[in-house]
Amino acid sequence: MRRKKPALVIAFASTAHAMRVEAFCAAAGLPGRLIPVPREITAGCGLAFKTLPEEEAHFRTVFAQEGIEYEGMYTVDLWG
Amino acid sequence: MIRVDAMGDACPIPVVKAKKAIKELGGSGVVEVLVDNSIAVENLTKLAKSLNCTAAAEKKGEAEYCVKITVGEAAAQPEVGGEACYVPAGKKRIVVAMASGKMGEGNDELGAVLAKGFLFALTQQEQLPEAVLFYNGGATLTTEGSPALEDIRTLEAQGVEILTCGTCLNYYGLSDKLAVGGVTNMYVIVEKLTGADLVIRP
Structure with a gap:
C-alpha cells in the first residue's frame, strides 16, 4: 500500500552540519536519517534530517541543550 | 462478488490480485478491483479481455478507480505467473544501476550520503524503476549495516526488483x-540493462 504519511523534516544551514547532526543523532540513539531536502521546503542546504512528527518536542529540547543549530522544522507528507 | x-500497488500487483480473485470466484461472478492509477485500469481491462470477461471502469476520485470485471460462463481461467507490465507509450522502462556505494566522485563520505539520498528520492518518485541493480561497491548497499536498507526495502515493497x-x-x-x-x-544484469529504455547510473 503506497501512501504518503507525515514526517518531521529538519533543515540545516550547511551540508557538513547536516552530516554532523546525523552522526550525533545516531550516536545518541535519536531516530531518523538524512534525506535530500523535499521540494516543499526552500530553507537550508540540500540535506535534511527526517524523523517522526511526534519527536518534534524531543528534538527541539535536545538541539537546545546541545546547542545544535537548525534552520527550521517542518511537517511534510512523504511516501512511506 | 469479490472486492x-x-x-x-505497483504494476503488476493489481493484475496478480485480480487473477487470484477470479480464480477464487471459481466460476461466473464479479470481481471489483480498486486501484489508484489509470495504467492499472488499462492493465486490468486487458486482463479481462484476455479472459473473455467484460470490464467496466469508474473513476471514483482523483486517484481512485474501480474496475468491475464481470466473469461469465465462457470465461477462461487465469494463469498465475508471467504477468507482464503493459507499460503504455511514453512510460519508459527504467533500470537503475548502483555501481558503487557512493554517488559521484570527490569525497567518499559525501558520496555515501548522496547515494543514500538518491535511493530515498527514488522512493518518492511517481514512476518507480522496474529494477535496481547493485554491483561492485553497490553490493554494500543491500547488505547488513547499509544505511540505505530502509529505502531499498520500500522500493521492493512497491514491486521494484532488487538484484x-x-x-x-x-x-x-x-x-x-x-x-x-x-x-x-552477469547474464541477468546484462538482460536488465539491455532490455531497459533508460538506464540510470547515479
Missing part, C-alpha cells in the same frame, strides 16, 4: 549478509 483493494551481483557479494565476503532483494548474475 480487491489494490490501491497503492545484487552474486560475484560481488562473494568478492567482498558479503554472501551471507544480503539483507534485501535477490542475488543475480
Whole structure:
C-alpha cells in the first residue's frame, strides 16, 4: 500500500552540519536519517534530517541543550 | 462478488490480485478491483479481455478507480505467473544501476550520503524503476549495516526488483549478509540493462 504519511523534516544551514547532526543523532540513539531536502521546503542546504512528527518536542529540547543549530522544522507528507 | 483493494500497488500487483480473485470466484461472478492509477485500469481491462470477461471502469476520485470485471460462463481461467507490465507509450522502462556505494566522485563520505539520498528520492518518485541493480561497491548497499536498507526495502515493497551481483557479494565476503532483494548474475544484469529504455547510473 503506497501512501504518503507525515514526517518531521529538519533543515540545516550547511551540508557538513547536516552530516554532523546525523552522526550525533545516531550516536545518541535519536531516530531518523538524512534525506535530500523535499521540494516543499526552500530553507537550508540540500540535506535534511527526517524523523517522526511526534519527536518534534524531543528534538527541539535536545538541539537546545546541545546547542545544535537548525534552520527550521517542518511537517511534510512523504511516501512511506 | 469479490472486492480487491489494490490501491497503492505497483504494476503488476493489481493484475496478480485480480487473477487470484477470479480464480477464487471459481466460476461466473464479479470481481471489483480498486486501484489508484489509470495504467492499472488499462492493465486490468486487458486482463479481462484476455479472459473473455467484460470490464467496466469508474473513476471514483482523483486517484481512485474501480474496475468491475464481470466473469461469465465462457470465461477462461487465469494463469498465475508471467504477468507482464503493459507499460503504455511514453512510460519508459527504467533500470537503475548502483555501481558503487557512493554517488559521484570527490569525497567518499559525501558520496555515501548522496547515494543514500538518491535511493530515498527514488522512493518518492511517481514512476518507480522496474529494477535496481547493485554491483561492485553497490553490493554494500543491500547488505547488513547499509544505511540505505530502509529505502531499498520500500522500493521492493512497491514491486521494484532488487538484484545484487552474486560475484560481488562473494568478492567482498558479503554472501551471507544480503539483507534485501535477490542475488543475480552477469547474464541477468546484462538482460536488465539491455532490455531497459533508460538506464540510470547515479
